[in-house]
Amino acid sequence: MYRYDEFDAAFVAARVEQFRGQVARRLAGDLTEDQFRPHRLMNGLYLQLHAYMLRIAVPYGALSSRQMRKLAEIARKYDRGYGHFTTPQNLQFNWPALKDAPDILAELASVEMHAIQTSGNCIRNVTADHYAGVAADEIADPRPYAEILRQWSSLHPEFSFLPRKFKIAVNGAAHDRAVIQAHDIGLQLVRNDKGELGFAVYVGGGLGRTPLIGRKVREFLPERDLLAYADAILRVYNLEGRRDNKHKARIKILLHEKGLEGVRDAVEAEFAAHDRTGLVLPPEEIARINAYFAPPPLEAKKPVSDRVERRRGNDAKFSKFFESNVTPHKTPGYAIVTVSLKPIGGVPGDASADQMDAVADLAEDYSHDEARVSHEQNLILPHVALDDLNAVYDRLASVGLATPNAGLISDIIACPGLDYCALATARSIPIAQRLSERFGDGARARAIGPLKIKISGCINACGHHHVGHIGVLGLERAGEETYQVTLGGSGDENAAIGQIVGPGFSSENIVEAVETVVETYMAQRQGPHEDFLAAFRRVGIAPFKETLYERSAGADI
Amino acid sequence: MSEIVTANRLADGVVVFQDARGGWAEDFARAAVHADAAALQAALGEAAEAVARALIVDPYAIEVVLRNGRYAPKALREAIRASGPTVRRDLGKQAEGQAPVFAHNASVESPYVSL
Numbered sequence: 001m002y003r004y005d006e007f008d009a010a011f012v013a014a015r016v017e018q019f020r021g022q023v024a025r026r027l028a029g030d031l032t033e034d035q036f037r038p039h040r041l042m043n044g045l046y047l048q049l050h051a052y053m054l055r056i057a058v059p060y061g062a063l064s065s066r067q068m069r070k071l072a073e074i075a076r077k078y079d080r081g082y083g084h085f086t087t088p089q090n091l092q093f094n095w096p097a098l099k100d101a102p103d104i105l106a107e108l109a110s111v112e113m114h115a116i117q118t119s120g121n122c123i124r125n126v127t128a129d130h131y132a133g134v135a136a137d138e139i140a141d142p143r144p145y146a147e148i149l150r151q152w153s154s155l156h157p158e159f160s161f162l163p164r165k166f167k168i169a170v171n172g173a174a175h176d177r178a179v180i181q182a183h184d185i186g187l188q189l190v191r192n193d194k195g196e197l198g199f200a201v202y203v204g205g206g207l208g209r210t211p212l213i214g215r216k217v218r219e220f221l222p223e224r225d226l227l228a229y230a231d232a233i234l235r236v237y238n239l240e241g242r243r244d245n246k247h248k249a250r251i252k253i254l255l256h257e258k259g260l261e262g263v264r265d266a267v268e269a270e271f272a273a274h275d276r277t278g279l280v281l282p283p284e285e286i287a288r289i290n291a292y293f294a295p296p297p298l299e300a301k302k303p304v305s306d307r308v309e310r311r312r313g314n315d316a317k318f319s320k321f322f323e324s325n326v327t328p329h330k331t332p333g334y335a336i337v338t339v340s341l342k343p344i345g346g347v348p349g350d351a352s353a354d355q356m357d358a359v360a361d362l363a364e365d366y367s368h369d370e371a372r373v374s375h376e377q378n379l380i381l382p383h384v385a386l387d388d389l390n391a392v393y394d395r396l397a398s399v400g401l402a403t404p405n406a407g408l409i410s411d412i413i414a415c416p417g418l419d420y421c422a423l424a425t426a427r428s429i430p431i432a433q434r435l436s437e438r439f440g441d442g443a444r445a446r447a448i449g450p451l452k453i454k455i456s457g458c459i460n461a462c463g464h465h466h467v468g469h470i471g472v473l474g475l476e477r478a479g480e481e482t483y484q485v486t487l488g489g490s491g492d493e494n495a496a497i498g499q500i501v502g503p504g505f506s507s508e509n510i511v512e513a514v515e516t517v518v519e520t521y522m523a524q525r526q527g528p529h530e531d532f533l534a535a536f537r538r539v540g541i542a543p544f545k546e547t548l549y550e551r552s553a554g555a556d557i
Numbered sequence: 558m559s560e561i562v563t564a565n566r567l568a569d570g571v572v573v574f575q576d577a578r579g580g581w582a583e584d585f586a587r588a589a590v591h592a593d594a595a596a597l598q599a600a601l602g603e604a605a606e607a608v609a610r611a612l613i614v615d616p617y618a619i620e621v622v623l624r625n626g627r628y629a630p631k632a633l634r635e636a637i638r639a640s641g642p643t644v645r646r647d648l649g650k651q652a653e654g655q656a657p658v659f660a661h662n663a664s665v666e667s668p669y670v671s672l
Contacts, residue, residue, distance in 0.1 A: 027568060029611035047614065049638045050649055051570035080648055095648075097569035347644055418634060419642040427637075429644045479632065 044115025142172035163241035204255030301333025305386035349377035417457025426474025467491035
């Protein structure tokens with residue numbers, strides 16, 4: 001993992017003390033809320049429905065055991081004993097006091113963490129594939145590039161007051177697990193025909209009110225030009241992005257209005273017009289950052305563990321866990337373990353302080369001190385020896401973290417919604433709870449196969465509903481919660497925005513509507529090998545419309 | 558239309574309600590209910606002073622309705638704000654017996670709606 005150098009440590013410590021002064025002046029009445037708000041937002045502190053909310057950056061989702069334990073400690077000491085992991089690979093505390101925020105940030109700084117740029121119109125926490133460095137299908141590790149971007153973008157004076165927020169994601173494998181095409185800049189690591197490493201660059205993806213899939217502006221960007229090209233994109237956006245209308249201020253709207261060619265030409269012209277020698281990445285600097293992410297010394301082992309195979313034969317629960325939550329590691333004899341934060345009937349993404357400590361211990365004992373946060377609101381133990389799986393499973397089960405549903409229908413992304421969020425128009429967590437109870441993690445969920453349900457409680461789409469195979473968007477109509485369903489969305493390398501199936505459903509009927517969608521898929525599919533998305537792409541939306549609105553009583557609204 | 562004035566306490570963000578003496582109570586039951594526009598304007602004026610004194614932040618009026626003889630917020634958002642997350646009954650005001658009776662929607666009483 002990356003370790004702070006002296007500059008990083010001094011920078012974050014100075015930032016904590018700066019915020020401490022700002023909070024003191026606010027509490028003393030020397031700053032008004034209008035004056036203070038931009039400062040607290042730039043330090044990740046929001047005011048939500050019930051209290052303040054602190055959003056802590058987990059850069060590219062990577063956490064050491066020490067960091068995870070610190071999060072647990074903060075949860076106990078300053079919050080209500082739990083935290084909420086979110087789609088931008090952050091952790092949110094829902095109940096911190098403003099007067100405690102500087103102390104919390106100081107505690108975070110002591111483990112090389114902060115909340116800088118988790119809000120505001122700046123470059124946000126850079127995200128990456130949660131299987132970075134361990135995926136068998138990886139072209140190159142995305143984390144060093146995410147770290148380079150993080151360092152470059154932190155408090156960047158030119159890009160701290162952009163028209164709107166700006167999100168960058170980096171993916172290093174053939175399969176996109178970082179939803180890069182839904183980001184302002186999506187970077188896909190590729191090799192050209194000479195075998196050189198570089199990036200395919202996507203620009204203008206984004207969800208929210210106007211969902212758009214990113215467009216490729218560069219087939220191959222040499223790795224040395226990563227910052228120079230990002231600088232050119234940001235400069236074009238900073239100059240030309242709209243500031244007259246918050247809802248039209250993201251770079252996706254600029255791309256939509258100017259067209260792919262227009263944006264590409266402007267970026268390439270900007271890239272060529274200025275000497276960016278100072279931003280060219282020297283090979284030795286790339287090597288220096290790469291060294292922080294060197295794989296742990298794993299000794300290749302037998303690709304099959306006898307003790308795991310024996311247990312699979314006589315422990316059905318373990319066998320289910322193995323099938324859904326264990327992914328092959330690039331080193332034979334090791335596995336990537338997904339720790340589901342989606343207990344049946346539970347709150348997606350929530351982890352208690354005790355659970356965080358348990359994962360920290362497991363990471364330390366079995367995963368070379370590493371854990372990850374996925375954008376799907378789960379945790380990952382990236383380097384588990386197959387022979388240790390039995391022990392890891394037992395310890396996860398003892399703290400309620402062995403739900404065998406990764407990638408299945410009950411592995412639902414849901415934003416906090418109206419239970420916590422000041423922007424929400426409807427609740428999303430209760431819908432996720434009811435859906436997970438309906439479909440569970442047993443034989444039925446397994447028969448349905450891979451299916452991603454994503455739920456947002458408002459049009460801002462923190463729950464990524466547009467790219468859910470089944471998306472659910474909570475809205476408010478005449479004082480009542482209502483839920484719009486989209487089908488066929490996808491956040492992978494074949495990204496697509498889901499299609500609205502028709503009029504929305506009441507809170508009471510939304511679970512039944514999703515059930516109807518699933519039953520329609522099961523009736524339409526050519527066999528268990530054809531997953532929901534494949535079947536949807538083959539048959540289209542018509543059969544789903546028919547079963548939802550024509551054969552049944554139809555929507556409520 | 559009956560309204561009350563609510564805000565968040567500056568130092569810790571806790572949801573508060575303006576009481577009959579112009580103070581700020583954590584319990585919705587202590588909120589002063591205003592039936593006419595003049596009284597509400599006066600209350601909002603006092604709230605602005607509390608903002609200036611750095612006691613509270615973002616005050617605003619919400620509509621309340623009578624339900625079984627007791628007032629409750631009309632909007633679901635405000636009902637949740639006055640009570641706590643519907644998915645965590647052990648947290649927020651409801652955990653301290655301060656939740657108003659929900660006027661909005663029976664489904665809020667339970668995190669699950671039985672189908």
